[in-house]
Amino acid sequence: MKQFLPFFLLLGLALGPGCQKQSEQSDSAGGKKLTIALMPKSKGNAYFISCKAGADEAVKEVGADLIFDGPTEPDPAKQNEIVENWITLGVDVIAVACENKEGISTALKKAKAKGIKIVTFDSDANPDARDFFVNQATPEGIAEALMDEAARLTGEEGEFAIITASLTAANMNEWRKHIEARLHEKYPKMKLVDTKPCDDLKDKAQTEATNLLSANPNLKLIMAICSPAVPGAAEAVKQAGKTGAVKVIGLGLPSENRKYVHEGVTQSVILWKTTDLGYLTIKVAADLAGGKLKPGDTVYHAGRLGDLEVKGDSIILGKPFIFNNENIDQFDF
Amino acid sequence: MSSPLKHWKAALFRHETILLAVLLAEWFYFDSVGRRFGTLDNTFDILRHSSEIGLLALVMTPIMLTGGIDLSVGSLLGLCAILFGKLWRDAHFSPGLAAACTLGIGAIAGGLNAGLITRLRLPPLIVTLGTYSLFRGLAEAITHGVDTFTDFPASFLALGQERLGGLPTQAWFFFAVAIAIWLLVHRTTFGRALRAIGYAPEGARYAGLPVERRLASAYILAGVVAALAAIIYTARLGQAKADAGTGYELFAITAVVLGGTSIFGGAGTVHGTLLGVATIAVLSNGLVHARQPREVAGMLTGALLLFALASGEISKRLAKFRARRHAPNPAVPVPAPHSQ
Numbered sequence: 144m145k146q147f148l149p150f151f152l153l154l155g156l157a158l159g160p161g162c163q164k165q166s167e168q169s170d171s172a173g174g175k176k177l178t179i180a181l182m183p184k185s186k187g188n189a190y191f192i193s194c195k196a197g198a199d200e201a202v203k204e205v206g207a208d209l210i211f212d213g214p215t216e217p218d219p220a221k222q223n224e225i226v227e228n229w230i231t232l233g234v235d236v237i238a239v240a241c242e243n244k245e246g247i248s249t250a251l252k253k254a255k256a257k258g259i260k261i262v263t264f265d266s267d268a269n270p271d272a273r274d275f276f277v278n279q280a281t282p283e284g285i286a287e288a289l290m291d292e293a294a295r296l297t298g299e300e301g302e303f304a305i306i307t308a309s310l311t312a313a314n315m316n317e318w319r320k321h322i323e324a325r326l327h328e329k330y331p332k333m334k335l336v337d338t339k340p341c342d343d344l345k346d347k348a349q350t351e352a353t354n355l356l357s358a359n360p361n362l363k364l365i366m367a368i369c370s371p372a373v374p375g376a377a378e379a380v381k382q383a384g385k386t387g388a389v390k391v392i393g394l395g396l397p398s399e400n401r402k403y404v405h406e407g408v409t410q411s412v413i414l415w416k417t418t419d420l421g422y423l424t425i426k427v428a429a430d431l432a433g434g435k436l437k438p439g440d441t442v443y444h445a446g447r448l449g450d451l452e453v454k455g456d457s458i459i460l461g462k463p464f465i466f467n468n469e470n471i472d473q474f475d476f
Numbered sequence: 477m478s479s480p481l482k483h484w485k486a487a488l489f490r491h492e493t494i495l496l497a498v499l500l501a502e503w504f505y506f507d508s509v510g511r512r513f514g515t516l517d518n519t520f521d522i523l524r525h526s527s528e529i530g531l532l533a534l535v536m537t538p539i540m541l542t543g544g545i546d547l548s549v550g551s552l553l554g555l556c557a558i559l560f561g562k563l564w565r566d567a568h569f570s571p572g573l574a575a576a577c578t579l580g581i582g583a584i585a586g587g588l589n590a591g592l593i594t595r596l597r598l599p600p601l602i603v604t605l606g607t608y609s610l611f612r613g614l615a616e617a618i619t620h621g622v623d624t625f626t627d628f629p630a631s632f633l634a635l636g637q638e639r640l641g642g643l644p645t646q647a648w649f650f651f652a653v654a655i656a657i658w659l660l661v662h663r664t665t666f667g668r669a670l671r672a673i674g675y676a677p678e679g680a681r682y683a684g685l686p687v688e689r690r691l692a693s694a695y696i697l698a699g700v701v702a703a704l705a706a707i708i709y710t711a712r713l714g715q716a717k718a719d720a721g722t723g724y725e726l727f728a729i730t731a732v733v734l735g736g737t738s739i740f741g742g743a744g745t746v747h748g749t750l751l752g753v754a755t756i757a758v759l760s761n762g763l764v765h766a767r768q769p770r771e772v773a774g775m776l777t778g779a780l781l782l783f784a785l786a787s788g789e790i791s792k793r794l795a796k797f798r799a800r801r802h803a804p805n806p807a808v809p810v811p812a813p814h815s816q
Binding site for chain 1 (some may be wrong): 515
C-alpha cells in the first residue's frame, strides 16, 4: 500500500486544486489591458528576434501586454502546446509564424472557438484557423523588386542569370514567372540566359555561379533567389576576379551578405524590414481585438506604416526593402 | 530508536519522497503566481501534453531496470505516426484498423531491437542508436521529408483533443498503461526478473532466469507503446509528419532518471518515473503561467535532475555515516531490534 502513496498524492494534487478553481470567472475582458501573445517559428532565430523589436515598439503604442515565446527545441508539437497554454492563460490575441501549417491549425481553431483572435504572420496557417494573415510580401512584389533592381544596376541592358533553389520549388517558380513577366514587359534589352538550381546549398550555388561565369562571358548580373545562393554567387564572382564587373543581387538576410556588400561584390540584398513585420503584426492584432479591423476591410491604417492594402484576409506589408552598402549596417538579422 | 520511526525516516529520505516534495513545491509556487495555473483546464493541458513522453518514459523504465536503454523510441514514434497516416490515407484503412496495424508495426520494430540485443548480444546503446537513425530515416524516406498526413476524421481526433468521462481521452490510455506497467514491474516475477538482470545479468542467468526472453519482451513492449504514443500524438496534433517525436527519447530518459531509476539497472520504480514525468511537465507548463521564458525550462530540468540525484546520494551517505556511528564496533554485532 505504501508504494501507492505517491500515486494518490499525485492524483489528489492534480485534481484537488483544479476542482476549487474551476468556477473562477474569466476576467480578461472588461477594461483590462490587452494581452497579445506572439510566437516565432523558433525562438533563437535572428530573423524573429528583429521581428520582436518591431513588436515591442507597437506594443508600447497600443498599450498592450506582449508575451513572446516559441519553441526552443526541434519538436513540431511545441507550437501547439504553447498555443494551448495561451488558451488556458486567457490571452486576447495570438499571433503565430507557423512552422507546421496543418498541425498548428488544430490548436488555432481551438483558440478561435474560445473567442481568441488569431493572426498569422510570416507563414500562414489554414485560412479557416485564423482571422488575418500579415503577408510580408506578395510574389509579384518580390519579383518586381528583384527585376527592377537588376535593371537599375545593369542600365536596363545585357545578359543576366538566375540561381534558384530547385526547379520544382513552388514559391520560387512563382517568383520566376513574375520576374520573366516583368522582364518582357519593361526591359526588352535585357536577356535571361540561364536558370540554375543549387539545391538550397551555398557550395552548389558557388559551383553553378562559376560555371555560369565561364559559359557566359558577357554576363552582367547574377540574381540569386534563394538565400544560400546569394553569398554562394558572391564568392564565385569574387574568386573569378570579376568583382564589380558582374553584379550580384538576391533574396537573403543582410547578416549573411554584409561582408560581400562591403567588398562591393554584392550590390543589393532584397528582403522586407523584419521590424516592420513585427510592428504590423502587433498593430493588426490590437486593432482586430479592438474592432477597428474587420473582415471585408480593403484598407488598413497601420500606424507609422501608413495605409496598407488588405487583400481578402491578408494584409500586405508593402514593397520589399533593398539593403545595400549605405544601410546594411543598420540591420542585425 | 523505535522501528516505525526508522521506517518513516527511511521513507522521508527516499528518492520518490524528495521528488514529490519538489513537485508539490512547484505546484504551489506556480499556483500562487499563475492565475490560471491550478485550473482543471490547465491540469488537463499538462496531462495531454505529457501523455506521449509519459508513455515512452513508462516503457523505458523496465528497460532501464535491466541496465539497458532504448534510444529509438522517439524515432519509432515518428515512423509509426507516418505509417499510421499512410495506412489511413493511402491504403484507405479505417482509423481503428490503421491503429491496430500500427501497434503491430511497433511490435515488429521493438522486436528488431530485441533480436539484435538478445540474439547477437550487441549492447542496447549501440543497437538502439542504430535504429534511432534507421527509424527516423525510414520515416523521412517514405514521406520524402515533406509529405504530411492530415484531415483525419473528427472521431479519431477526439482521441487527442476531446474529453471522455471527464478526462482527456488519451489520459485513460496513459493511466491504463501506467497501472499495467506498475503491476508488471512491482507485482510480478517478470518485474523481479528484470531487476535481477539489471543487478547482475550473469547471476540471473545462473539462477535459471530466461534472461533473453525477458529482455526481448521489454524491448517489444517499448515498440508497442511507442506506436500507441504515435497514434495519440497524431490525434493531438491532427497531423503526422516524419519529424514527429524528435528528441522524445531524451525527455523520456530524463524523466526515468529523475524518477530515481539507476542507469546501471537493478533499482528503480514506476511511480518514481511518473513523478519524474509530472515534475518536468508541471515545470514546463508552469513557466508559461509564471510568464517566464521557455528556455528556462531546459535549464531548470537539468538543475532539478542533478539536485534530485545529488540529494539521493547525500542522504544515502548520511544514513551510512550515522549507521557507522551507532555501531562503533562492527565486529561485535548489535543485537537486532525486535521488529517487523
